[in-house]
Amino acid sequence: MEEALSWKDVLGHEGNIHRLRTMLRDGRLPHALLFSGISGVGKKKVARLLAAALLCGREDAPCGVCPSCRAFLAGTHSDYVEAAPESRGKGVRVLRIDAVREIEKKAARKPLLSGRFVVLVDDADAMNEAAANSLLKTLEEPQGAVFFLLVTAKRTALLPTILSRVRDMHFGALSPEGIEEALLARGVESRKAHSLAMAADGSLGHALLLFEGGGLQLMEDAAQTLFSLSALNMFSLWAKAEELGKLPRDRAEEWLLALSRLLRDMLALLSGRGRLYHEEKRGDLAHALADFPETHIFACLALVRETLGRLRSNASVQLLFEGLLMRLRDAQESER
Secondary structure: OOOOOOHHHOOOOHHHHHHHHHHHHOOOOOOEEEEEOOOOOOHHHHHHHHHHHHHHOOOOOOOOOOHHHHHHHHOOOOOEEEEOOEEOOOOOEEEOHHHHHHHHHHHOOOOOOOOOEEEEEOOHHHEOHHHHHHHHHHHHOOOOOEEEEEEEOOHHHOOHHHHOOOEEEEOOOOOHHHHHHHHHHOOOOHHHHHHHHHHOOOOHHHHHHHHHOOHHHHHHHHHHHHHOHHHOOHHHHHHHHHHHHOOOHHHHHHHHHHHHHHHHHHHHHHHOOOOOOOHHHHHHHHHHHHHOOHHHHHHHHHHHHHHHHHHOOOOOHHHHHHHHHHHHHHHHHHOO
């Protein structure tokens, strides 16, 4: 989707946007800002809009049409630099000191187009200690009209000294209704949009990843496994565990999260309170309650949480699913 420079295109976060625009208008914007919050809620989008507005300088900034805005959109703005960590393999990403020093070198130059220089550091928590200490010195001694915008989903991973030098703007989770509306605007079918929005945990980015990465199929598979658990013999359990064991670790985690949401839906039906993650499965969930007493549901949730923890510590995916499915069925049968 082509980027547009308009505050109106941001989903949610009206309070933060109002504060940022007011500080910008009144000339009170701090030289270093931290955009923190869970992944996929629009932190970086807002940071880029603020960067464009700082460089634009017009009253309705960013206007989207001036030479500065056009250069920003083209990725050729001389007074803007965006840094992100590099991949080191196995999901590890690091922002190294040489990258930070290159940023600092560029920021020390006189702005050519806008009278200001803006640095955006994405995933700032990925800075190694040397890089963070180098950036800290720059934040402690800001030079000229240089603004630093740091973006992170892991605020606690930043050095306390870095945190003490920035103004923190926290971005909360998005509403399911807002996410659903955004998905519908992207052409996602209504029932799918609702399921994705409820499963996204407040993150539009997560909802889009689920949609594009087969998340709906994982959610459906978790439901079918749960509803047929009592009918599975030992051979079927092992076969299912073998199938799930072939999932990449991140997709195995999504499957487990889908299972936990189904179990929470069953508790919501029992209590008669709370919105369901899977409203479209209300009938199936109500029917399944005959095989799932309340104590069993809590036991199953505990097993899923335990499995998630072990999955994140690099245990064998297939062995984890073998243990989980057998223990889930055993727990169910013990309640009969």
